[in-house]
Amino acid sequence: MKSTVIKEPSMVQQKEMIADHFQQLAEAAEHGRKVVYTFVPGNLTELMLGFDTLPVHPEINALQSGMRKLSGSYIAAAERVGHSEDVCTYVKCDIGMLLDGNVGPTGKKLPDPDLLLLSYTGCFTFMKWFELLRERYDCPVAMLHVPYQADGEATEEMIAYVARQLETEVIPKLEQVTGVAYDRDRVREHMLRSRVAEDDLVAVLEAAKHRPSPIDAYFGGVYYIGPMFTAFRGTEAAQAYYRQLRSEVDARVAAGQGPITPEGLLDEERFRIVVEGPPNWTHFREFWKMFYDEGAVVVASTYTKVGGVYDRGFRHDPDRPLESLAEYCLGCYTNLNLPSRVDMMADYVRDYAADGFLINSIKSCNSFSAGQLVMLRHIEDATGIPGGFIETDLVDPRYFSSSNVKNRLESYFQMLAQRSSGQEVESA
Amino acid sequence: MGVEAIIGRCQGLLEDLDLACVSEWKAAGEGRKAIGFLPVYVPRELIHAAGALPVGILGAGEELEIVRGDACFQSYICHIPRSTVELGLRGKLDALDGALFPSTCDVIRNLSGIWQLMFPEKEAIYFDVPQNLDPQVGGVFYRGLLAEIVTRLQRVVGRDVGADDLRAAISAYNASRRLVRELYDLRAAEPWRVPTSEAYLLLRAGMRLPVEEHNELLANYLTAVRDEDRALRDNARIVITGTFCEQPSLDLIRTLEHAGCYVVDDDLMLVTRWYGPDIRTDGDPLDAIAEAWMSADDETPCRYVADGTRKGQQLVDSVRRCGAEGVIFAAPSFCDPALLDRPMLQAVLEEEGIAYTSFKYSENTAQLQPIREQAGTFADTIKLWSDA
Ligand code: SF4
Ligand code: SF4
Numbered sequence: 095m096k097s098t099v100i101k102e103p104s105m106v107q108q109k110e111m112i113a114d115h116f117q118q119l120a121e122a123a124e125h126g127r128k129v130v131y132t133f134v135p136g137n138l139t140e141l142m143l144g145f146d147t148l149p150v151h152p153e154i155n156a157l158q159s160g161m162r163k164l165s166g167s168y169i170a171a172a173e174r175v176g177h178s179e180d181v182c183t184y185v186k187c188d189i190g191m192l193l194d195g196n197v198g199p200t201g202k203k204l205p206d207p208d209l210l211l212l213s214y215t216g217c218f219t220f221m222k223w224f225e226l227l228r229e230r231y232d233c234p235v236a237m238l239h240v241p242y243q244a245d246g247e248a249t250e251e252m253i254a255y256v257a258r259q260l261e262t263e264v265i266p267k268l269e270q271v272t273g274v275a276y277d278r279d280r281v282r283e284h285m286l287r288s289r290v291a292e293d294d295l296v297a298v299l300e301a302a303k304h305r306p307s308p309i310d311a312y313f314g315g316v317y318y319i320g321p322m323f324t325a326f327r328g329t330e331a332a333q334a335y336y337r338q339l340r341s342e343v344d345a346r347v348a349a350g351q352g353p354i355t356p357e358g359l360l361d362e363e364r365f366r367i368v369v370e371g372p373p374n375w376t377h378f379r380e381f382w383k384m385f386y387d388e389g390a391v392v393v394a395s396t397y398t399k400v401g402g403v404y405d406r407g408f409r410h411d412p413d414r415p416l417e418s419l420a421e422y423c424l425g426c427y428t429n430l431n432l433p434s435r436v437d438m439m440a441d442y443v444r445d446y447a448a449d450g451f452l453i454n455s456i457k458s459c460n461s462f463s464a465g466q467l468v469m470l471r472h473i474e475d476a477t478g479i480p481g482g483f484i485e486t487d488l489v490d491p492r493y494f495s496s497s498n499v500k501n502r503l504e505s506y507f508q509m510l511a512q513r514s515s516g517q518e519v520e521s522a
Numbered sequence: 523m524g525v526e527a528i529i530g531r532c533q534g535l536l537e538d539l540d541l542a543c544v545s546e547w548k549a550a551g552e553g554r555k556a557i558g559f560l561p562v563y564v565p566r567e568l569i570h571a572a573g574a575l576p577v578g579i580l581g582a583g584e585e586l587e588i589v590r591g592d593a594c595f596q597s598y599i600c601h602i603p604r605s606t607v608e609l610g611l612r613g614k615l616d617a618l619d620g621a622l623f624p625s626t627c628d629v630i631r632n633l634s635g636i637w638q639l640m641f642p643e644k645e646a647i648y649f650d651v652p653q654n655l656d657p658q659v660g661g662v663f664y665r666g667l668l669a670e671i672v673t674r675l676q677r678v679v680g681r682d683v684g685a686d687d688l689r690a691a692i693s694a695y696n697a698s699r700r701l702v703r704e705l706y707d708l709r710a711a712e713p714w715r716v717p718t719s720e721a722y723l724l725l726r727a728g729m730r731l732p733v734e735e736h737n738e739l740l741a742n743y744l745t746a747v748r749d750e751d752r753a754l755r756d757n758a759r760i761v762i763t764g765t766f767c768e769q770p771s772l773d774l775i776r777t778l779e780h781a782g783c784y785v786v787d788d789d790l791m792l793v794t795r796w797y798g799p800d801i802r803t804d805g806d807p808l809d810a811i812a813e814a815w816m817s818a819d820d821e822t823p824c825r826y827v828a829d830g831t832r833k834g835q836q837l838v839d840s841v842r843r844c845g846a847e848g849v850i851f852a853a854p855s856f857c858d859p860a861l862l863d864r865p866m867l868q869a870v871l872e873e874e875g876i877a878y879t880s881f882k883y884s885e886n887t888a889q890l891q892p893i894r895e896q897a898g899t900f901a902d903t904i905k906l907w908s909d910a
Contacts, residue, residue: 175865176864176865176868177861177862177865178853178861178862178864178882180598180855180856180857180858180861180882181858181861181862182858182862185862217628218625218627218628218631218824218858218859219628219858219862221653221826222823222858222859222862222863223862225826225827225830225833225862225863225866226862226865226866228830229830229833229866229869235828235830237653237654237826237828239652239653239654239660239826241650241663242625242631242648242650244623244631244634244635244646244648244650245648251663251666251667251670252663254662254663255652255654255659255660255662255663258658258659258662259654259659262656262658262659263654263656263659431634431635431638431648432632432635432636432638432639433635433638433639435635436639455596457596457597457598458598460599460627460628460629460632460856460858461628461632463596463598463599464595464596464599464603464628464629464632464633465594465595465603465632465633465635465636466596467593467594467595467596468594468636468639468640469639472639485596485597
């Protein structure tokens with residue numbers, strides 16, 4: 095592995111976009127910009143941009159706090175004011191950050207919300223989270239109920255229900271808060287840009303079908319999805335970012351290169367892995383290193399689909415803006431039933447010619463984790479490949495046991511190695 | 523039937539983990555079906571109208587050792603999915619032809635998928651009650667959902683369900699809700715007469731018996747218990763909250779009583795007493811069921827409270843209405859809905875000057891002594907203050 099840290103133009107670009115966004119948030123009050131807090135899954139970015147609002151995503155703040163090693167003290171602060179040890183640590187991390195002055199990742203205080211846009215796609219805890227925030231902020235809440243795809247499809251009735259809520263609940267509240275009238279054409283323009291970027295993102299994710307894979311679709315993937323899942327989808331900046339990223343990945347494919355890790359280019363791809371479940375953020379680098387030290391590359395992951403399943407064909411459709419937003423919300427990964435999730439994982443294992451698959455079960459996230467061990471067995475049956483299982487948390491450092499995770503991963507990779515040498519012997 | 527015999531029968535039903543009573547009911551008639559449901563709310567009227575028996579799936583209590591269910595779940599999760607899977611894998615839910623999974627939380631939501639994967643021969647119906655309460659929006663969606671569920675139930679039972687079937691079911695459950703309200707009112711007025719352990723067993727019996735038979739049982743109890751000579755104790759009157767899904771064991775309920783608490787209101791078995799007034803029996807029955815849901819102001823952690831100023835108000839109202847002196851927050855371990863709601867509800871109680879204490883449990887909590895001590899101290903403190 096080469097030891098020089100490679101900073102590609104897309105990385106610099108994304109960093110600048112984020113810095114600019116936080117700067118705008120810091121100056122929101124000065125410029126009369128309205129701030130909307132909302133969640134990543136089912137985010138209505140194109141619609142929000144149509145009202146010139148600035149989004150804040152509490153989960154992103156929580157994961158950033160995890161990466162900056164602040165989440166432990168934030169969670170402790172939330173527990174001191176009465177939050178249970180048992181509940182979702184994202185919520186506690188956010189509450190703790192709020193109690194500590196709500197200082198964002200760039201060191202600047204985040205503005206209070208003018209609107210809490212509660213779309214609880216794929217998770218009931220979102221509803222509790224904003225009920226808790228509502229107690230602390232004096233602002234309206236727009237609640238968007240997104241039905242669950244319990245039978246593996248988004249029905250016409252579900253789409254109509256969500257679209258009606260956009261019309262009767264979300265848009266009127268955005269109008270009321272911003273004083274701006276809903277402009278369908280403006281939203282359509284943003285959706286047109288989203289489509290282009292979505293095509294490029296899919297090309298990037300699917301580049302992992304190459305051998306060696308030019309990307310890591312989990313650890314690297316969380317950076318790739320950043321702009322698409324947050325404040326930028328539908329902007330020119332996001333369009334440019336994904337165009338650039340795609341060209342970089344294409345160049346790596348042409349050069350037969352592997353993914354870039356924090357320690358440089360990975361030279362040897364030993365294992366191709368599919369991962370289910372979110373990463374751990376408090377030990378993100380260390381966790382990633384446990385993979386690349388073994389030559390394990392994640393070729394597909396479900397976490398990178400929590401904010402949209404573009405690789406399964408979804409695109410924002412400017413000709414039916416509200417219905418299309420409804421379909422988007424309905425289709426986010428954790429809003430899919432378990433059999434659909436099993437199918438997606440099994441497809442990934444096959445389509446990306448993976449050697450193995452791993453489940454990272456998150457202690458405090460029932461939305462993802464409840465039932466993953468059952469999924470594991472069904473994915474094994476469908477693919478004939480044994481799966482691995484580890485338990486960590488998103489942002490609570492108390493639940494990341496490095497030695498435990500490392501041991502489990504090492505044994506899993508060892509088993510895969512033995513399996514493949516066995517197969518080689520058989521086929522020889 | 524006297525109180526003792528009624529309660530003995532209910533206890534037998536609670537302990538019937540194999541659902542022998544359901545199998546017997548099915549065997550007594552040609553082609554009978556039984557449909558399970560999980561907490562917190564489903565309109566049992568639909569199942570009854572289809573001629574099927576609605577059966578509560580409420581975990582396995584403290585009775586069953588969980589072996590295979592544990593292998594299906596990660597460490598940090600409440601107990602009810604483990605015991606439900608255990609019951610299923612051990613064949614103890616074989617009497618059920620399908621189940622309804624209400625949109626209570628992510629765990630029950632995902633359990634619907636586990637059921638689909640593990641028991642593909644049984645119907646799995648997800649019941650996505652709307653959180654948007656606008657009749658033109660959530661109401662329209664909900665009406666469609668009810669019609670869809672009726673269609674699926676028709677497939678299971680192999681016959682059509684007509685409007686009159688639905689109206690008859692609504693009437694039967696209206697009667698049930700009236701009787702349950704009477705039971706709760708009597709307990710609030712004279713808690714020494716209606717111990718919560720008995721009230722609870724009566725409600726649990728309703729998770730197994732056909733509604734008409736259960737109504738008779740409730741009516742008989744209400745008559746019989748008024749003739750009982752039961753001693754009034756100097757207990758503290760408390761409301762329990764947080765027990766809406768995974769059930770505390772009967773022993774835990776008894777422990778609270780022995781610790782000096784009269785439970786005058788609770789959120790156990792909410793499915794039996796949703797909404798205030800009766801559901802109307804005129805007009806379109808599915809409209810009527812949908813309207814009842816949309817207009818009910820029942821608050822649980824699983825239901826979005828649109829008006830933030832109302833959050834917790836129902837708990838305060840319950841304390842006032844029932845003359846309670848304090849609140850016990852009893853939440854299942856790892857239960858996000860109950861535990862995330864708790865600080866909000868506690869803040870409201872603090873504003874109102876209402877005393878509370880909190881603990882966690884699971885359906886098979888064996889160590890009840892710490893709970894007994896905590897509840898005892900709480901009851902003593904309340905009595906001390908109210909006597910001062
Ligand atoms: S439970 Fe999971 S999906 Fe829900 S808010 Fe917490 S981390 Fe996010
Ligand atoms: S006990 Fe709580 S977390 Fe568990 S299934 Fe019930 S509502 Fe969900």
